[in-house]
Amino acid sequence: MSLQPARLPEPPRDILHKLMDAALRAADPAVQIPHNMPELPRGKTIVIGAGKASAHMARCFEQCWIAANGRDDIKNRLGGLVVTRYGHAAPCNHIEIVEASHPVPDAAGQQAAGRIFDIASKAGPDDLIVCMISGGGSALLALPAPGITLEDKQAISKALLKSGATISEMNCVRKHLSAIKGGRLALAGAKARMVTYLVSDVPGDDPAIIASGPTVADPTHQKDARAILKRYGIALPASAEKILNDPDFETLKPNHDCFAGNKTIMLSRPQGSLLAAAKVATELGLVPVILGDAIEGESREIAKMHAGIARQVAQHGQPAPKPCVLLSGGETTVTVRGDGGRGGRNAEFMLSLLLQLRDEAGFAALAIDTDGIDGSEDNAGAIMDGESWTKAQTRQIDLADYLDRNDAYSAFEKLNDLIVTGPTLTNVNDFRAILIF
Known part of the structure; x- marks a missing residue:
């Protein structure tokens, strides 16, 4: 199985935003x-x-x-x-x-x-x-x-x-x-x-x-x-x-x-948003894999699980071949240590995921709270791709330290990788998408 990145129809971040937009449209109760x-x-x-x-x-x-x-x-x-x-x-x-x-x-x-x-x-x-x-x-x-x-x-x-x-x-x-x-x-x-x-x-x-x-x-x-x-x-x-x-x-x-x-x-409901994102992924030539609409657990640990599945796709083509997108929903949690920092469960998931995948090629990911507010900050979540780790090293941002302090918001703010949507006027909890190509 080749480990070289596959060609994508659009830039990874553009694809992730399209999937997010589809998920949010499906969550709109006005429909x-x-x-x-x-x-x-x-x-x-x-x-x-x-x-x-x-x-x-x-x-x-x-x-x-x-x-x-x-x-x-x-x-x-x-x-x-x-x-x-x-x-x-x-x-x-x-x-x-x-x-x-x-x-x-x-x-x-x-x-x-x-x-x-x-x-x-x-x-x-x-x-x-x-x-x-x-x-x-x-x-x-x-x-x-x-x-x-x-x-x-x-x-x-x-x-x-x-x-x-x-x-x-x-x-x-x-x-x-x-x-x-x-x-x-x-x-x-x-x-x-x-x-x-x-x-x-x-x-x-x-x-x-x-x-x-x-x-x-x-x-x-x-x-x-x-x-x-x-x-x-x-x-x-x-x-x-x-x-x-x-x-x-x-x-x-x-x-x-x-x-x-x-x-x-x-x-x-969360499943409706995952199905809508999967439909868009298929239209873009990606293989969608829905991991579940009810995933719970500590954000940083759930990120490690997602990272393991992403590597399995990249290295062995399982459970689906590249280019593939892993989709999941539910509601993870954060156990705040000490006074804690700034950030919600989706930013913490993304920071842990970034630390797991680091500078590996062929990955990009996004995680948001579908109500537009991740925790108590002004962001919906965060996004990352292969450049994020490089930026962190160049700017001497100790991401592990930020994770230890539950300060994912500040880390992604420094990387300019926060996602800010404003209130979406709906809420079907977390939406996560990991692109493997």
């Missing part, structure tokens, strides 16, 4: 909302929700709803409230959009969650509640359980984010300490008919995990949340300990009456 409109109710249509994509979803729904039912009386019976991350708003004419903090909740999110809960509680049997739920909703829909303060909630969120816990583990804890998650929003709106639109940002696309499942049943128990906290050595304030040991404050299980007749519609 599916017009095909999944509910029946017109006799009463009001109340739109509520939370998440990074929720405002965009609400705007699309409003436009489609009015186009299909555009009488003045219908417009006058359309309203509601949706909370999204700062910078992710999409203006609506009839639905109120507010912004709050992510990934650590703030007072704006707490106030919005309380208002959303009240709106749902006041809906009647002739009304329709339409819930727009997407990733990020756990932090944005911050309504702590009785006795737990916002400060308690913030401290627990920060500890979980630094611990390396998976998204399913974090959301298990969150829903058991919340007055609105784990199906409790469905209970609040139980008098009305309810339809939930979902954009999945979780491995496996489990509705109970997306934004901690405010409108769906929860199969987990308080003991599961306690075990997770113990596993990661996270101490709780006394108020949270009390809630986690109160059998009367369990989340709502599938047999609860409040879920009867409710409908859940999945609009976008």
Whole structure:
């Protein structure tokens, strides 16, 4: 098997950006909302929700709803409230959009969650509640359980984010300490008919995990949340300990009456983005290999696994011949060491991958968070090719040191290899593409 790079139809970085663009287009919930409109109710249509994509979803729904039912009386019976991350708003004419903090909740999110809960509680049997739920909703829909303060909630969120816990583990804890998650929003709106639109940002696309499942049943128990906290050595304030040991404050299980007749519609999911990118890759003459849409684990370790598969392609033509692109999704995690640096899980994945492949010829890669924000910085992720290692050596950038300090953002900033898209108004989690040629 020849180790010489294969000819590509376009420069590697251009190809990677085309794959990324295809993945983001496929993740846009606006594509599916017009095909999944509910029946017109006799009463009001109340739109509520939370998440990074929720405002965009609400705007699309409003436009489609009015186009299909555009009488003045219908417009006058359309309203509601949706909370999204700062910078992710999409203006609506009839639905109120507010912004709050992510990934650590703030007072704006707490106030919005309380208002959303009240709106749902006041809906009647002739009304329709339409819930727009997407990733990020756990932090944005911050309504702590009785006795737990916002400060308690913030401290627990920060500890979980630094611990390396998976998204399913974090959301298990969150829903058991919340007055609105784990199906409790469905209970609040139980008098009305309810339809939930979902954009999945979780491995496996489990509705109970997306934004901690405010409108769906929860199969987990308080003991599961306690075990997770113990596993990661996270101490709780006394108020949270009390809630986690109160059998009367369990989340709502599938047999609860409040879920009867409710409908859940999945609009976008990670697999759809991977398939869209694979289609473009095939059109460009590349062999796409989808490694999985639900990959979890420590970012730097997942990068080592991807690097091993990439070398196998380059050296042995397995599991596919060159030119090939490895595609994957899911949500990796970062265990922050010490004070840590700047950067999210995708930049850390890319930095580890760059250290693994170093100056080997015939590789280029990209990794982003599909919401446009990797962690808490302004980048979606990072990109690299054969020149990246050379630039690092020439500029005397110690990449291993940056990785040790969880400072991948700064490393790629120095290399001018950050990817900045701005908020994409969707969120199907990580998208990774490794080109082998």
